Amino acid sequence: MVFFMVFWLEYDVVHSYTPQHYIVGGEEGWDPVITMQGWAQGKDFHAGDVLEFIYDQKFDVAIVDKEGHDTCTVSDKSIQFFDGDDNITLAFGPNYFICSFPDICAIGLQLAINATAPPPSV
Ligand SMILES: *[C@@H]1O[C@H](CO)[C@@H](O)[C@H](O)[C@H]1NC(C)=O
Numbered sequence: 001m002v003f004f005m006v007f008w009l010e011y012d013v014v015h016s017y018t019p020q021h022y023i024v025g026g027e028e029g030w031d032p033v034i035t036m037q038g039w040a041q042g043k044d045f046h047a048g049d050v051l052e053f054i055y056d057q058k059f060d061v062a063i064v065d066k067e068g069h070d071t072c073t074v075s076d077k078s079i080q081f082f083d084g085d086d087n088i089t090l091a092f093g094p095n096y097f098i099c100s101f102p103d104i105c106a107i108g109l110q111l112a113i114n115a116t117a118p119p120p121s122v
């Protein structure tokens with residue numbers, strides 16, 4: 001019985017993390033009026049957290065690899081979103097997002113996030 005209770009408690013702790021929901025860019029949204037990396041600074045992102053990208057449809061959001069992020073380019077491996085409101089769940093480890101317009105990306109509409117494992121409890 002005691003063994004069972006200890007097991008149950010551990011199970012409960014491990015599964016008690018509630019994924020966080022972030023509006024990328026806060027009130028500005030996914031927009032080059034602020035740099036997205038500046039918005040992300042100091043935030044502690046975990047795998048499973050959801051980023052909501054809200055943007056003017058003259059922009060877009062693309063999930064890219066590190067090279068795509070560093071060079072502001074999309075490739076055929078990128079996943080692009082155009083809806084103006086997209087919820088994207090963070091994968092464990094590095095996550096890279098850019099706007100596919102190189103000039104807009106270069107002035108700050110790009111984001112690199114390293115999502116760590118969800119904490120055992122909050
Ligand atoms: C994204 O998630 C938020 C919070 O759950 C929800 O309010 C919003 O409608 C979702 N947007 C889309 C496009 O699914």
Ligand SMILES: *[C@@H]1O[C@H](CO)[C@@H](O)[C@H](O)[C@H]1NC(C)=O
Pocket residue numbers: 093094114115116
């Ligand atoms: C991501 O975070 C983990 C855990 O803190 C760390 O080990 C890893 O080096 C980081 N990766 C990058 C690309 O920053």
